[in-house]
Amino acid sequence: MDNKKAEILVIIPAYNEEKSIEKVIKGVKESAPEVDIVVIDDGSTDNTAKAARKCGVKVISHSINLGYGIALQTGYKYALRFPYRIIVQLDADGQHSPTCIHSLTNVLRNNSVDVVIGSRFLGNRKYSGSWIRKLGMKIFSVITSLIAGERITDTSSGFRALKREVIDFFAHIDYPSDYQDADLIILTHSAGFCIKEIPVAMNERKSGKSVLAGTKLIYYGFKMLLSIMVTLLREKPHKKREKIKCLCVKKF
Amino acid sequence: MPLRQKILAISLSIGLIILIFDLVRRKKLREEYSWLWMLTGVVIFILAIWYDLLIFITHLVGAVLPASTLFFFGIFFLVLINLYFSVKVSTLSNQVKELAQKQALLESYVDESRIKKEDDAGS
Numbered sequence: 001m002d003n004k005k006a007e008i009l010v011i012i013p014a015y016n017e018e019k020s021i022e023k024v025i026k027g028v029k030e031s032a033p034e035v036d037i038v039v040i041d042d043g044s045t046d047n048t049a050k051a052a053r054k055c056g057v058k059v060i061s062h063s064i065n066l067g068y069g070i071a072l073q074t075g076y077k078y079a080l081r082f083p084y085r086i087i088v089q090l091d092a093d094g095q096h097s098p099t100c101i102h103s104l105t106n107v108l109r110n111n112s113v114d115v116v117i118g119s120r121f122l123g124n125r126k127y128s129g130s131w132i133r134k135l136g137m138k139i140f141s142v143i144t145s146l147i148a149g150e151r152i153t154d155t156s157s158g159f160r161a162l163k164r165e166v167i168d169f170f171a172h173i174d175y176p177s178d179y180q181d182a183d184l185i186i187l188t189h190s191a192g193f194c195i196k197e198i199p200v201a202m203n204e205r206k207s208g209k210s211v212l213a214g215t216k217l218i219y220y221g222f223k224m225l226l227s228i229m230v231t232l233l234r235e236k237p238h239k240k241r242e243k244i245k246c247l248c249v250k251k252f
Numbered sequence: 253m254p255l256r257q258k259i260l261a262i263s264l265s266i267g268l269i270i271l272i273f274d275l276v277r278r279k280k281l282r283e284e285y286s287w288l289w290m291l292t293g294v295v296i297f298i299l300a301i302w303y304d305l306l307i308f309i310t311h312l313v314g315a316v317l318p319a320s321t322l323f324f325f326g327i328f329f330l331v332l333i334n335l336y337f338s339v340k341v342s343t344l345s346n347q348v349k350e351l352a353q354k355q356a357l358l359e360s361y362v363d364e365s366r367i368k369k370e371d372d373a374g375s
Contacts, residue, residue: 040356060360062352074353078360174346 008035008105009084011075013068014092015042018051024090025055027098035101038078039092042071048092067177068158076167088161096159100200104161107198114166114193117152117185118159118200136221140182143228148189152197155182159200166193173237176227179220183227191237261300261322268293288336292329296322 010028014021028037039052043065052059060078072089079087086105090096100118107116137156144152158180169191176184189195272289275281299306299322310321
């Protein structure tokens with residue numbers, strides 16, 4: 001079990017990923033042995049939690065399936081209980097290459113950046129998605145870049161590194177339960193956080209299905225547009241918040 | 253309004269009001285969720301007994317038949333009720349999310365404490 005003395009925490013939200021979780025955890029341990037790992041099992045009906053525990057990492061299990069975003073937020077809330085300075089989030093399906101963890105964290109350390117997004121579109125990397133999906137991603141990438149004033153090519157990438165201040169902000173907002181996309185990047189930007197993208201390697205998913213497949217793509221487009229509009233219309237959020245009481249050891 | 257229609261509308265509205273009262277009495281329906289249904293029943297009742305008001309509203313909204321006005325307001329109320337429940341469902345979803353997250357974090361903390369206690373006892 002981790003002793004929570006590391007500076008970096010890797011959060012892996014997982015839902016029915018028993019086939020890939022072990023490989024992902026091993027990959028993280030090999031690429032970044034100094035980090036702590038927490039797997040948020042989002043109410044899986046298979047043996048995801050068991051497989052993750054076998055690897056000797058901390059596992060937090062939701063009793064019901066709440067969605068990818070909420071699993072991440074549980075991870076943020078957990079991270080706030082300990083003095084982690086950097087949080088890296090990566091998917092449990094094996095798409096995100098753990099070898100890029102240091103590339104993300106180094107940018108956070110060496111620049112006045114608060115959020116680093118790993119992009120599959122930067123550099124000479126090829127992406128094999130449907131044309132409609134590519135078009136949707138392109139539209140939201142242009143909208144986000146225009147609003148944020150920073151070139152964002154991969155709004156839907158879940159491979160991100162965040163500073164503690166950002167997760168403190170995310171832990172206390174109405175965090176989106178489904179897509180962590182353009183709307184969240186715009187919200188993060190309007191809260192005053194600095195966002196940067198770097199190229200990362202992404203693998204073909206080892207198992208499971210993309211959340212942006214079939215008719216969900218139409219819902220995704222609608223939800224994102226609505227969410228961007230209301231985010232822009234809302235009062236600007238404040239990144240510096242008063243300390244909110246989290247789950248604390250002394251409370252017990 | 254023909255007498256038979258009037259009797260039907262009054263009977264249905266009274267039936268609806270009694271049903272809502274009974275559901276609240278038997279704690280099958282909470283008071284805070286009952287008021288829109290109750291309002292629907294009362295409005296139908298008033299329009300059924302006060303025919304002149306129905307005619308006046310029919311002219312006001314530009315409808316031809318009083319029955320159309322009744323249907324229009326009936327559907328409008330249903331839309332309002334659905335919207336009200338969508339808001340309530342959103343609130344409940346947020347509350348469930350908060351509770352489930354708290355429960356998961358507490359469970360993890362309890363597990364950690366248990367393991368620590370066992371380790372301490374062993375050493």
